[in-house]
Amino acid sequence: MTPSWYDVLGVEPTASDAEIRAAWKTAIADLDPTDGRFRSANQAAEVLLDPARRAAHDAELAAVVPPEPGPGAEPEPEAEPEPAVGVEPAPSAGRSVPSWLLAVVALLAAGSVALAVWLASDLGTSEDAVEDAARTAQARAEQAIVPVLSFSHERLEEDRATARSYLTPSYREEYDRLFDVISDNAPSTETVVTGRVLDSALVRTDDDGTRVDVLVFLDRSTERKDYEEPQTSYDQVTVTMVERDGDWLVDGLDTTPLD
Secondary structure, rough: OOHHHHHHOOOOOOOOOOHHHHHHHHHOOOOOOHHHHHHHHHHHHHHHOOOOHHHHHHHHHHHHOOOOOOOHHHHHHOOOOOOOOOOOOOOOOOOOHHHHHHHHHHHHHHHHHHHHHHHHHOOOOOOHHHHHHHHHHHHOOOOOOOHHHOOOOHHHHHHHHHHHEOOOOHHHHHHHHHHHHHHHHHHHHHOOOEEEEEEEEEEEEEEOOOEEEEEEEEEEEEOOOOOOOOEEEEEEEEEEEEEEOOOEEEEEEEEEEEO
């Protein structure tokens, strides 16, 4: 039988929401956000923490257990296999923020405080100093991510200059290569991309506390002349922040679509 979302998190089908959240937190604790297992765990939480989707999932699981055939009965055809774990479930109608996403953010935000305490003991610095630095990096990541991932075909060079002010010199080179492609195509399609931060959480830091990974959840609205209406997508972005001369700058982005 194909593994269910309960199997992904290692919980029983009778598990409570609290047990599912705890299992989800344990499942991703040691995973990099770019790891496929990280996304699978998120998808499992999405389904199992949404009452309607969980009920539908339970019904699907029940449907794939065939009844015992009677004597002389023709064998039942095999049930269609469920989608493989790790494949994005079909999105539901509408664009409201998924409840599972808010639960995920809340858990990560709570865990970020424990992260700062652990760093303080590991680095031999005060808890307040480490937490203050991490919080500063997190706030700066939230501030930077919108201009870095947004642009308008009407002001491309202004948007590029604004975004570059948040980047390290080395990452500016990579950003410029990408933005050159955008600049070649955006005017003809009249593209406008606008980001909006939903929430964020600390993920990890290096040994000296000057490099911090921040997981940012956001939606992005894309307008184009060939779209009847703006298209919105959800993303989780791992933003690598580094301290440079007292300021926190973006040194890398890793974006994973959530739908």
